[in-house]
Amino acid sequence: MDNTTRLDSIHLGSIQLEKTTVNFDDRFTLSEVDWTIEPNQHWMITGTNGSGKSALAAVLAGVGEIESGTITNLPKKVGLVSFEAQAELIAKELKKDDADIMDVIAIGTPVHEMIFEHCEDQTLAKALVEKFGLTPLLDRAFRKLSTGETRKVMLIRALSSKPDLLILDEPFDGLDADTLAMLQAHLASIIDTTPMVLVLNRFDEMPDFITHVAFLDKDSSDKSSSNKGRLALTIERQDKAAFNELYQLLHLKTTDLSIPDADPTSALPALDPNQPLVALKQATIKYGDTIIVDKLDWTIEANQHWQLSGPNGSGKTCVLSLITGDHPQCYTNDIFVFGFQRGNGESIWQIKQFIGYVSTALQWEYRVSTSCKNVIISGFYDSIGMYSKSSDNQKAIADQWLALLGMKDRADQPFNKLSYGDQRLLLIARAMVKHPPLLILDEPCLGLDDMNRQLVLALIEKICQGSETTVLYVNHHAEDKIKGIENYLGLVKN
Structure with a gap:
């Protein structure tokens, strides 16, 4: 990708994907995406399982190989929180267990190092550590945290990095009610300074500040592969008719369900x-x-x-x-x-x-x-x-x-x-x-x-x-x- 097309700040221009096809290590392909994110918009990405929701968000972070089409004005600095990124961090920490072949006891990276060595706003990071209730865990090994605690560390790292674009993939999953309310309030407080893209499976979790919705579906045009997704629909939240149709689509219930018999x-x-x-x-x-x-x-x-x-x-x-x-x-x-x-x-x-x-x-x-x-x-x-x-x-x-x-x-x-x-x-x-x-x-x-x-x-x-x-x-x-x-x-x- 030509980095000369990037701007110093997302606020200086729109992010544009035009007929963009992106390949992810031959595991998944997003096909011919047409999508424009304007500076004052906050997006929710949703869709069916396997349609490429996380992949589309990752494209904004510069992930994937562009096979055709163009992407312009990608932000230089992206704050990304996702299950995939969380799993990668866990995997890296688990690899430290291999150190025992060298007669070294691997204790893992402490939480304070995971947070404060990866942020630009130390004051905000300290405040978020306190709000997320992680102060007593700062000396604990990252890999010893619970799923919810690990997610909190990821969120603090992203929020305190002063990103040009904040991408949160299922940020509310695994959080208790008090933490969820605190995070939602913090996100609402930064909407005037930080553009956001949230990947959410649950419509009822969509924050009030979301202005647009992108719906992805599996690409059925290529019968030879089921590992392709497409951007099927983008809507403005204020378009009530389109919004309600999408909401209804995502709330379809399957009837006459039956569980297969036991062996x-x-x-x-x-x-x-x-x-x-x-x-x-x-x-x-x-x-x-x-x-x-x-x-x-x-x-x-x-x-x-x-x-x-x-x-x-x-x-x-x-x-x-x-x-x-x-x-x-x-x-x-x-x-x-x-x-x-x-x-x-x-x-x-x-x-x-x-x-x-x-x-x-x-x-x-x-x-x-x-x-x-x-x-x-x-x-x-x-x-x-x-x-x-x-x-x-x-x-x-x-x-x-x-x-x-x-x-x-x-x-x-x-x-x-x-x-x-x-x-x-x-x-x-x-x-x-x-x-x-x-x-x-x-x-x-x-x-x-x-x-x-x-x-x-x-x-x-x-x-x-x-x-x-x-x-x-x-x-x-x-x-x-x-x-x-x-x-x-x-x-x-x-």
């Missing part, structure tokens, strides 16, 4: 119907003198669906890991799961066979190169990747899930080449495929657009209506409450 040849061992699925007695999690969870009593009975909520850092993920056996302190607590008293000789796989699980952390760990179909089948084996030969019946059930998700034509595509939202849909199918007694959904709608969010919520509601699977649903969005979940546990930050 009768992979039936789980029967559980004692007179025993609870999970019982925590005075469960406590602490690190040194810091108490995360304090004396929690919690019993989950079969057919008793729960919603678990609480602010970032309140211990939601820690409590889940006590149940799954992934937390080292599960053996120092009084925990009963699926007929086993923890610490009495049971294996972790005796526990995990009864659990379906979806989380952001799982998605980061699922980095193996395998097909979409095999990702679903791996749910029968609780594995990341496929290491066993699957049966014809399991393959058929996986095909049914792919059809239900509208991904039948992508059965053989690599999982790691899909968009974030499509990966999440597949992992939800993976968790549900064996009809487990307990289905743990840790922010299952994170990264999904409205259409797929409604699909996922409808599927979960179907599960709640049956008697086969108990749902433990973790979320921040009050509007995502599901019919059939009538038990609530709220954690507080100590």
Whole structure:
């Protein structure tokens, strides 16, 4: 790209994409985009899963190879926050684990270094650290943060970098209510000085200051590839008729949903119907003198669906890991799961066979190169990747899930080449495929657009209506409450 076309400030001219086709490492292509961003506009990018929402935002940051068309007046300095950028930072930190081959203990980059070595406005960064509640975490390793805390670090880095253009890809996902309100107020306070482009799947999260909406869809003109997206529509927010049509499009509900049957040849061992699925007695999690969870009593009975909520850092993920056996302190607590008293000789796989699980952390760990179909089948084996030969019946059930998700034509595509939202849909199918007694959904709608969010919520509601699977649903969005979940546990930050 010819950098001479760039201006010193976005306020000096419009950003223009004219018949622009951009390739992203042969993984995805945006086709012939015509788009103009005027200086006083703030945009929301939305669309279907796999349509290229994040890709279009990344183009504004100079990412991608221009195959045809032109881009003019890109800003010199862009503040970017996205799931992809967040995952890249996590991956870089995880690589430091390799240092043990040199007999070095890798503690990871501390939070204060991640923030203050990448900002121009130190005063603003310090104020945001205080507002986001990260002051006690400044000396902690970045990779030890929770998902929500990691996102806060990314936001502070972008906001304090004095960007010519601020690009926020799903900035509100994973944030508790207080943090969400604070961030929205801060963004509203800078609209006169900082142009913004927000990638949002949820129409109800669109801030009042958004002036225009760009809607992307998959490019169906090229039948040979499903990895192409196009800018299908741009509208002014004040155009009420067009706005309402787009809102209606993103809120379409799928009718006559049905969950594929379980595999009768992979039936789980029967559980004692007179025993609870999970019982925590005075469960406590602490690190040194810091108490995360304090004396929690919690019993989950079969057919008793729960919603678990609480602010970032309140211990939601820690409590889940006590149940799954992934937390080292599960053996120092009084925990009963699926007929086993923890610490009495049971294996972790005796526990995990009864659990379906979806989380952001799982998605980061699922980095193996395998097909979409095999990702679903791996749910029968609780594995990341496929290491066993699957049966014809399991393959058929996986095909049914792919059809239900509208991904039948992508059965053989690599999982790691899909968009974030499509990966999440597949992992939800993976968790549900064996009809487990307990289905743990840790922010299952994170990264999904409205259409797929409604699909996922409808599927979960179907599960709640049956008697086969108990749902433990973790979320921040009050509007995502599901019919059939009538038990609530709220954690507080100590």
